[in-house]
Amino acid sequence: METRGRDDREPPRRFFLECDGEKLGCAMFAPAGPPVAATAVVLHGAGTSDKERMIPLMGDLAAHGHRAVACDFSGHGESSGELGALSLERRFAQARALVDRWAPASDELVLVGFSMSGQTVADLAAHYGPRVRAVGLCAPAVYARGAWPVPFGAGSGFTEIIRTPGSWRSSAALDVFRGFTARAVLAVPALDEVIPAEVTEAVAAALSERSDFTPLVLSEADHWLGRWFRDRPGGRGRFVRALLGR
Template sequence: MIRVGLVAGLLVAAAWPLSEALRRPMDARARAGAPGQIADLPGGRTHLIWQGPPEGPVAVVLHGLTTGSYILDGVAAGLAGRGYRVLRYDLYGRGYSDRPRGRQDRAFFLRQLEAVLDSQRLGGELTLVGYSMGGAILTAFAADHPARVRRLVLLAPAGLGQTPPGLADLVARLPGLGDWVMAVIGGGVLRRMTQRVGRARGLPAGLIAAQIAETRFRGFLPAVLSSLRHVLARDLAAEHRALAETGVPVLAIWAGRDEAISAQARDRLAVLNPAAGHLLLPEASHALPVTHVSEIVAAIPPAGS
């Protein structure tokens, strides 16, 4: 019985690294046909996409926790149509970007963002549009570099209160066990949730398939888990106060039926930065950059204004 228990224990323990090893690597073959370009940055290869008129003012549009930049296709196209030169990139661990190890905390993502800007020689004022976790990252950047920011637009932003699903909250709080659960069953849970929620919201089949595909690549699940434990565990009250003091224009667009962002986040931002503008889309869910593209694009001032 002891020997059987030992073998069973070893098999359970091996399931964690084995599950990750069996997933596809993000390599040249996986990147074949990727739109845009791949930039070799100090932290790893990063997938970039440019859209819009070359002479337009630059807008950096950044995605969230569990997708690549493709979730913002509609918003990026809309802004390009309004005269912006739009830059999107995939955060490490997502899309076509590399999967470097390490804590995915505030500093981790700001290093990637600053490396992207340096690689593209972007030193002037920027319009920043961040969705969910992307909103938290761009808020931190704007607080650190207010002189480089023309406007900050936040789409259902993280950083002022999240309401993660039960599994996400569980794995984030349990080191070791949480890593095992995420590696062994996290992919399946995310795939089922993506299918269920995507169909309920009427999201495009291609978007659902792309998000499901993310879970089959090596490094994606550890990246999501590390982000939950680090950058998404950070409260950004200090950053929003700093933005209020420096006068950076802020517009926050909220979803009335958001299942991922706390309903109190909007009230907190109003207190922290009384000058910030707010737009509530009452019928929108957390998928608002897919389902409410026209309202989002119309709320952002056109290029040159």
């Protein structure tokens, strides 16, 4: 089984970004290879996830000439705020603030999202349009339109919305993916015990309509692909090569 390899790269620059009433912990790698005028934005999932799992993947993208940035969404990692007060809408606002502050306006964008951030990648792709040259979706989730502004906390109604059978079919993310025309990589574990197979199939079908689409099945992985990529340089390499068309 593949294990974590040695990494002698310089550590990322760490900083805080004030936005959306919060102070977000962030990390950034400058391009380590010949720069390609593109910024990779790497977004973690829900629960206990944070940007730290993304650091090795960010380093790999930087090695291919990309500026690579990530943040802890509010209520996660080093960031302020309560997780229950976060929402899909606020995730979009925070990710957009990260892009607008740290991705040069002349750069194209490579958007990578894990689990819940599959929805956030779609929201960013809709916002930035043709500036987005590639998306990488890692065991992605998509959510009902009605869930987008609702806080995650107990009693808000978010859980009830997303547990309604088939509610995800109304997701605006699927419309975005159907219209996406650049490179798209869908990385999924062979068995995902969190994301229903029908959701993954719908995302794949949507991306197949117009994008330069690559499905990537990771036979030994579980749903937690951020952690899986962190510990497996070879698996990360497969994903990065597919994402960058190399």
